Amino acid sequence: MNDTRTLALIDDLLAASSETSCVESNALIHQDMTITGAGPSIELFSNRLEITNPGKPLVSPNRFIDSPPRSRNEALAAFMRRMKLCEEQGTGIDKVVAAVELYQLPPPDFRAQEGGIEATCAVLFAPRRFAAMTVEERVRACYQHAVLKFVNGGLMKNSSLRTRLGIDTRNAAQVSQVIRRARDRQLIKIADPERPQSGYVPFWA
Known part of the structure; x- marks a missing residue:
């Protein structure tokens, strides 16, 4: 750019x-x-x-x-x-x-x-594509996205994070990997444990 x-x-x-x-x-x-x-x-x-x-x-x-x-x-x-x-x-x-x-x-x-x-x-x-972001940046983006969604009354979904990170649908597995790392670091959690597909919220929610 x-x-x-x-x-x-x-x-x-x-x-x-x-x-x-x-x-x-x-x-x-x-x-x-x-x-x-x-x-x-x-x-x-x-x-x-x-x-x-x-x-x-x-x-x-x-x-x-x-x-x-x-x-x-x-x-x-x-x-x-x-x-x-x-x-x-x-x-x-x-x-x-x-x-x-x-x-x-x-x-x-x-x-x-x-x-x-x-x-x-x-x-x-400055602008950088997802491929050029560090692991730390990807996880931080995931957490911030979950927080922003939550304070605006929503939930983070795989699809919303994919859009936020500019990841093509064909590479959706990369989103799951970022979410898994954010969960491993206890930055986000499943919104409803009884409904695993419900979405994600910040750890403090």
């Missing part, structure tokens, strides 16, 4: 994080102001976009999609909402993941950075 198309996708992903704000505003809202000598960092590489914010995440990174909104700086968040620089609804991550799935991109990587200055890091990746 050419650089112009990649930049266009990144623009869409950033827009998805908030319909009315720039991503820098969102980073400021979640910054840990008690940490000195560091601030939000947004770095654009040829194959990824990295957003790093000082401070440990208030919730576990693997619960970013479903957790109720929590603001580290409530007064600042309220002010920016009045200035129409953010929504203060806590749905930014959901929208980003939904946009990633729409374009069948590698899943975002949300992680807590330890050692030295504690920080929260979010990485958005």
Whole structure:
């Protein structure tokens, strides 16, 4: 995919994080102001976009999609909402993941950075086909898809994950392999044990 198309996708992903704000505003809202000598960092590489914010995440990174909104700086968040620089609804991550799935991109990587200055890091990746994704990325995509389906009142199915990953119907067995790995890691589970074909939900559901 050419650089112009990649930049266009990144623009869409950033827009998805908030319909009315720039991503820098969102980073400021979640910054840990008690940490000195560091601030939000947004770095654009040829194959990824990295957003790093000082401070440990208030919730576990693997619960970013479903957790109720929590603001580290409530007064600042309220002010920016009045200035129409953010929504203060806590749905930014959901929208980003939904946009990633729409374009069948590698899943975002949300992680807590330890050692030295504690920080929260979010990485958005440039387009890559399923065959070029790592095992970790495939499993992470499966988990995020299950979470997104669940918070929107649905269940993850083999067919929905196949569509999300851009896998051809002829290679449907690859989807089953990804689901099996996600289950082995206890990230997802069968929605109804008495109906194995019912679909899948996140481990915490």
